[in-house]
Amino acid sequence: MTQLYIETIPYTEEAIKNFEHKFDLTPQEERFPIDFPSVYIGESEKENKHTKQIQREAYVGETNWIVQRTKEHLNGGPKDKLNQLNKKGDMSLHIIGHKKFNKSATLLIEQTFMNYLLGDPKFTGIDDLTNDEVSGLNNGRSNDQPVLF
Template sequence: MTSINQPIIKKIPYGKDCLKKINEKNNQAVETYILNFPTVYIVSQNTTKAGTTAAKYEVYVGETNDINQRTDQHLNTDVKPNNSWDKFLKNSNSNLYIIGHDHFNKSLTMDVENRLMLYLSSVPNVIKVDNRRENEQNHYFPEKEASLIFSKIWAKLQQDNSTLFPVESVIRDSAIFKASPFHKLTDEQFQAQGKIINCIHKAMQNETENQLILIEGAAGTGKTVLLSTIFYAVSQIKKNNSHNQTESVSTSLLVNQNEQLKVYNDIAQKLGIEKKKGEAVMKPATFIHNFEKKGEAK
């Protein structure tokens, strides 16, 4: 088996002089794999309020073929008054982690980005995870190396900040991790997701109402992960689409069990699907009551 090298991780304070620090001369490997290869990056800010003991973080996860260009975009184009990038820039506790590896290609960096979303959204101390898109990858080369490379990346990040990057076993045991929309889907789940999303898009385009899609399967066949993935994907339609037909789109996830309700509400809040608990995730009775109040129940 081919040996897998350690990742290269460059951590710098996130601020106006980021670009200068990114290009500071280091060893040859850092310059090569950070500046000339595809990279994955994390921007984090510690938002812990004075007088509280538990650290709280907001993070952005991305991947790019040109870290200089992407950082310049975040610093000078993406900043709007009081948006996330403005807050990152103004927070003196913000950091930029740039991750490089000699085996990185576009597919692998997108896979690592997705896994970072999966892990970071499951960290108790992370209250918000942001990203431009979902990057679910099907098959690619060298996908067989992805898990080992990711574990090496996470272990190295954990050495730097064990609160933001706790040990993998803690994350994998969490309820949020098990229900996360960022798990890699099986071929069957991937195909089902594509069919369902296509049906939703067609219904929106044709303004078709009262559509029912039924997913059947025995316990343990992956329905929870598929549901979570579809919920996240549908919630992003309006965010990522400026067409008029998306203006009235709202997404709700209905669950009966209190434990599931809490887990999905936590996920929805961390991923920006809802600003406050219960906006998008609720029990069926609450959903019916809300729409009856609006006069929209049929």
């Protein structure tokens, strides 16, 4: 397990518990992304109010401990932006890790993912939102990135 680790799980408490238990017998130095910094993307979809087409929404984050951070989101209630995107209850959580990731690397990767997703017209534009909705691309730093296509 020395290469980039990527896995997609449902955004549920049960799924993150199962994800954590997969690593129970793994040697400490191979427990990435569990015990190493990682990047995650919560992805969901919604119908565009104007065009009636399905568009994607995403939350991009980075953390030193993906299990704990996901549990914090799940328990964050309706004000948590990841929970706000999970309106239908069918959000996917993409987890990306590598044993060489460090805090600087994950911050850079997080921003790079946001830049790439900003260029993808499949993600919701700010013009489609009401005042109480989040933009199509979010992260936890209160610097939501609207897609203006």
